[in-house]
Amino acid sequence: MWTIAIVDDDRQALGGMSRLIPWEQLGARLALEAMDGEEGLRLIEASQPDIVITDIYMPVMNGLDMIEQLRKQQYTGKIIILSGYSDFDYARKALRLQVDDYLPKPASLATIREVLQRVIRELAERRALENRERELQNQLMEYEPYLEREWVKSVLIGGTSSPLTDPTRMLERLGWKNAQFMMLALEIKRQGRMEGISVRDWHLFRFAVGNTVEELAGQEGLRSYFLELHSHHMALLLYKPLSWPTEAFRSEVLSLAGRIISSVHRFLNVKLHIGAGLRKDNWLAISDSTEEAFQALAERREPDVALPCVYVYNEGGCRRSAPRNVRPVRFFQEMADAVRTFDEPRALLALDDFFRKDGSAAQLQPDELTAIGTQLFAILSFTLYESGIRLDDELPLTELTKELGQLEDAQQWNAWVAEKVNRICSRYTPNENLKHKETVDYIIQYIHEHYAENIHLQDVADQVYISKNYLSTLFRQFTGETFGDYLTRVRMEKAKSMVLEKKLLIAEIAERVGYRNVPYFTTLFKKHTGRSPTEFHKA
Known part of the structure; x- marks a missing residue:
């Protein structure tokens, strides 16, 4: 009116x-x-x-x-x-x-x-x-966390950032202006407890490791940005103001790396290896620190005496498997993203960019190409495992290793990788199941990011435009459990880490993981751990 x-x-x-x-x-x-x-x-x-x-x-x-x-x-x-x-x-x-x-x-x-x-x-x-502009603004606000993650990811691995993102605004928002940076590359070892676990448990393990890493960084007084990369690899960017003493910052970062390894092993019984890149005083050089961190992690040379399983990049003593301007981390991530959806053209474009963007990759020696090829297919193996596919069934490791050793130059290596990508994508052609898998993956990610909120299956179903009942069936089909059960497991994993920290009251922990009814939270906690929060706290 x-x-x-x-x-x-x-x-x-x-x-x-x-x-x-x-x-x-x-x-x-x-x-x-x-x-x-x-x-x-x-x-x-x-x-x-x-x-x-x-x-x-x-x-x-x-x-x-x-x-x-x-x-x-x-x-x-x-x-x-x-x-x-x-x-x-x-x-x-x-x-x-x-x-x-x-x-x-x-x-x-x-x-x-x-x-x-x-x-x-x-x-x-x-x-x-005005209503359309308001709706657009609301949509942009909803997508802002995603845009931020994608922008940070492009900075960390040296990729191309979205034109929708304003770097100046991002630097202000993240606190990266006048800051110094160091990158830690984390690798989860698939051994012991990690062998033979289900895909859903693998997601949960990564979530638990990420929680522990971020909480420890906060306790050290370091500002951080945690990013999951390809399956068993993660990246942790640490930064402080440029006014902070350089050696003190470096010491804090390496001390944190040691604490991460010991805490993750103690609380989760999971073994990590960590590579540390060099300190940078400009955000544009962060991707260099990323490459250095993963280079140190890949070579595993001369771990710190006081910090076993922490490998620090040494520009003079570290043997690089590629020239400085070759970016294997970015290449690995782009290939993993493409193969995850069996997008052969996208994978071949990433391969072409790796060799032709600056010409440096084409100068790699056979042993350097073998090292990169071995890492690439280890990453693709982990990536496909998340989709329930065992790459070893199609491309046995012994066969890959043998063939890599017979390649004589970059041209042969390029053709060999292209042929393997074709075999993978031809066999596992995208279909309706893949679309459903991507939907379920989105829901899993949503749970991990919003577990503290009062979320329901209907809320998520509305976001992916699928009926609640059908989505419930899909979720159970791909994960083996209901949406509610998975949400509860994620909350309990988060609650366990908070209880072990011994910093919050049980009621505070309950609220932080989405429960206002403390007795109900206590009942669920005991059901999942076999002990009440108080008993777990004293263990």
């Missing part, structure tokens, strides 16, 4: 206007009446009508002065002047004040209806545009 205000010092004109306006036909109602500009200004400020119809000559404050004050107050409604005077100076001032129409008194019913219909149509169009 549109609202209209009428301001005129002639009581008869007020009554006549009220009778002339076809309110019902216009979908409008009378918001207020006033008999001078000062009263009109006060009432309009209070009620903010959509349209103001006003005379010019009025006592106390005339119509033009009232309009001028409204414009100063950012009033955005439509204004129509209805006056018995046709003074040119008044008309010119009205034009300057962006009045929508200037009608002579008396105005006919047809003229009033025509003018009001036009301004209401303009108001409706403006409101529709």
